[in-house]
Amino acid sequence: MDKVQEPGTEARILAAAEEIFMRDGFDGARMQVISETAGINKAMLHYYFRSKENLFEQVLQKRIGSFLPEITAAFTSKMTLDQRLEAFVETYLKFIIANPQLPMFVLYSLYRNPASTIHLPRTLFEVVTRYLQEEIHAGRMKPVDPGHFLLSIISMCIFPIIARPLASHMLGKDQHAYDAFLAERKTEIMKIIRVMTLP
Amino acid sequence: MDKVQEPGTEARILAAAEEIFMRDGFDGARMQVISETAGINKAMLHYYFRSKENLFEQVLQKRIGSFLPEITAAFTSKMTLDQRLEAFVETYLKFIIANPQLPMFVLYSLYRNPASTIHLPRTLFEVVTRYLQEEIHAGRMKPVDPGHFLLSIISMCIFPIIARPLASHMLGKDQHAYDAFLAERKTEIMKIIRVMTLP
DNA sequence: ATTTGCACTAACCAATTGGTTAAATCATTA
DNA sequence: TAATGATTTAACCAATTGGTTAGTGCAAAT
Secondary structure, X not given: OOOOOOOXXXXXXXXXXXXXXXXXXXXXXXXXXXXXXXXXXXXXXXXXXXXXXXXXXXXHHHHHHHHHHHHHHHHHOOOOHHHHHHHHHHHHHHHHHHOOOHHHHHHHHHHHOHHHHHHOOOHHHHHHHXXXXXXXXXXXXXXXXXXXXHHHHHHHHHHHHHOHHHHHHHOOOOHHHHHHHHHHHHHHHHHHHHHHHOO | OOOOOOOOHHHHHHHHHHHHHXXXXXXXXXXXXXXXXXXXXXXXXXXXXXXXXXXXXXXXXXXXXXXXXHHHHHHHOOXXXXXXXXXXXXXXXXXXXXXXXXXXXXXXXXXXXXHHHXXXXXXXXXXXXXXXXXXXHOOOOOOOOHHHHHHXXXXXXXXXXXXXXXXXXXXXOOHHHHHHHHHHHHHHHHHHHHHHHOO
């Protein structure tokens, strides 16, 4: 009989904290609920992580750090500009549709406490910018401002997720119809990107 | 001596509640702080508004209702398609740049409690959709899905505001440079819109 | 002049909050 | 086996929370 590798206490706490902080936010989350979700005593939270603030910061940094490298990798893994942008959008959308609570959690947390951005890498923007400038210089792409270009793409990917309650109501779509709408997004965003980039 | 029309207690409470709820969110806001900001006793909050939840809902509905009609009006006030879209983007951007806390407040509140959407009008989307379909039918506009089109525009307007801490860090821009970046947005978004709509 | 009802306050309340402590248990090592 | 250090627990704590209460002052109505 193999003994199933059950996660240690610290990992269980982090997983529980992630779930509760994402659902309820920092102020709405209760240490008691986190400890119950992790199946342990409340005092253990303070034994492993000194305070609520520290526990929250750990969760936030862990989750922010997890997807930026993934996106950057998707972009650099393909050959042509169009392939790279398509891989970028596809990976981005797939990731946030699979983790729909993550964007709002990250954005709201940074909005309330911008100091948390300090530990973030800047590689994604640098990588994309350098590549776009090469393509533009070689005449394979219409000249665009890399900052505006990248932010517009990310806007169109993330916003429909974080604005879901408002957007689905305004478009008159129920749960199901809005999921279908999100599934069409990749195609729609790529249409816009192509018309922006084609020289 | 004219007596300056000082706002009544109820209005002072609403103004204070708006300020505190926007800054701290529902869970982070304290009734004590709201009452102090309004310059009154805490019991007055419950005298005029029964509970914290009710006070919050009043503030939320009031602020949501205030800018949707304004945007819709901007769109319908102009003649040509391009003029209408430009007025829409310009008004939208001007409004949220002047009220930068509003979008996150509304989106986060609805995200945490989607039930609050019930009382919202849907006129904006209907007005825009009908008009776009006419333009497309008349061959004055490239055929696009109105839902995706409208949501993409709104995404590109709002996202740089709510993602400010993250975006300014990733683009390597300080406070000042990011303000300048936001000021360029109208032009950049209009470029994209034109290339999407031109037949 | 007395009643009525609204606006307002100080004091209070039960419940909950994040955090602590001292003691118990477990595993490792000497 | 005895000692040692890490892990876990139940009980506790001071502070804060949203909300209540009984009563005060005051202007209009009777």
